[in-house]
Amino acid sequence: MKKILLTVFLFMLFSAKTPAHPHVWIETSLDLLVENKKITAINVKWVYDEFYSSAAFFESDIDGNNVISPEENLKFLDRTYEELKKNNFFTYLKLNKTQLSGFEIKNFDARFKDEILTVSFTILVTEPVDPAGKEFTASFYDKTYFIEIYFQENNPVSFQKTESCKHKLYEDMTETYYYGMVNPETIKVICE
């Protein structure tokens, strides 16, 4: 009994690593555009969880008629874009472990379908990256860990215009956030 209690206690002590504190969830999938063996763009699709989506829906529905009009959607789009821009779209791209800051966001869209919010955008890599022989990684995370951004389980990454690339999904142990307690899920692109 004494051993069990001490084991449980030690487990609790070290369970601060448990990544279970988010309040908002986003399921991510990526579609990478590879032209002339270089990554030129990443299409990102985020599907938000139900509670956040509903809260966002009701806040956007200014006239309260349960329908988001094009004007309401435009306002919502602007606000969401500005909010995400402040956080650099929670996007972390790295080439050989060095952060890439040169990217711009295009085709930003945010819409509700059956009250579920989907945000999509394209990351245009300013200087196209040749991933062969290099380590190109992409991760999306909110440092405050209010939001858990995780990759879709079945088909998190697809590639356009290439068949020689594949991806590896892993938890980047060299990167931590939320007081060092959480490691981001990361996609590594491997091309021949």
Add this chain to the structure above:
Amino acid sequence: MKRLFVAIAAFTGLILLTAVFLALNASYFSKHEGFKSISKNPAITYIKKDVIAKNWSRVVKTQKNLSSQIWKNLKKADSDKFLFYFLISLGLSFIYGIIHSLGPGHGKMIVMSYFLSEKSKPWDAPVMGFQIAGVHIASAIILVLLVNVSLRQALSGSVDKLYWIKIISYALITLVGFVLLAKKIFEKKLKEKMINLNRGILAVAAGIIPCTGALLVLLFTMANNAMVMGIFLVIAIGLGIMTTLSAVGIITMSAKKAASRETFFTKGKNISVALEYLGACMIISLGLIMLTLTVTG
């Protein structure tokens, strides 16, 4: 003087323990990377997480699924079977609270450190759990009802205001830690009122940042003109949080008692005293770490 040495030894022990833990952790993950490939498809390197990473992921997924189920049941509650779906939502909210509070956060660490540091009765654990969960949930209800907080404010706009709340609460945690440590060093016995005040301050400091999960539930039910239902649901979440924190407190007390038993090799009383010093030092460290991380961003 002897007790001052014990305090210094406890601090050193805590730092060493942390260093050993971090070193073990780093070496473990460098060997395992946490994941193994299981895919036969050459186009996809599908990675299977190892046991630890997989279990933590399960906790996160369970929390997400519970949130999803609560939402679906609340949607169905707008029908003839209102009571049925509402009760299911209440039950799910309670479980959500239990699982939510298993995750990282300083509340658990404060409860553990406090019950290591102080001689307490089993009943004190649910009292402290109730205090932390109560403040955590009440601050969310107050924010929605009185301040009429919007979704964006809940998630981002009020961060600047939260900054000072965090600074004050972490400073208070550090202060109470020093009071508890000084009490040990100078062998002072505090009056019951003072003990309750220390515990109360720790509980308020640990719970004052509003529960965002509760905020989202309240905003959702408010938008559906079902605010009272929302308040019941967040109370259920609070009871779940209280359950986890109470369990953490009781396990800590029991572990301390078990470790303090006299054996052939150890003197139980010395271990008990060392653990009490360690608990007070942990509260100080936790307060200082959170304070530093908040200030430095």
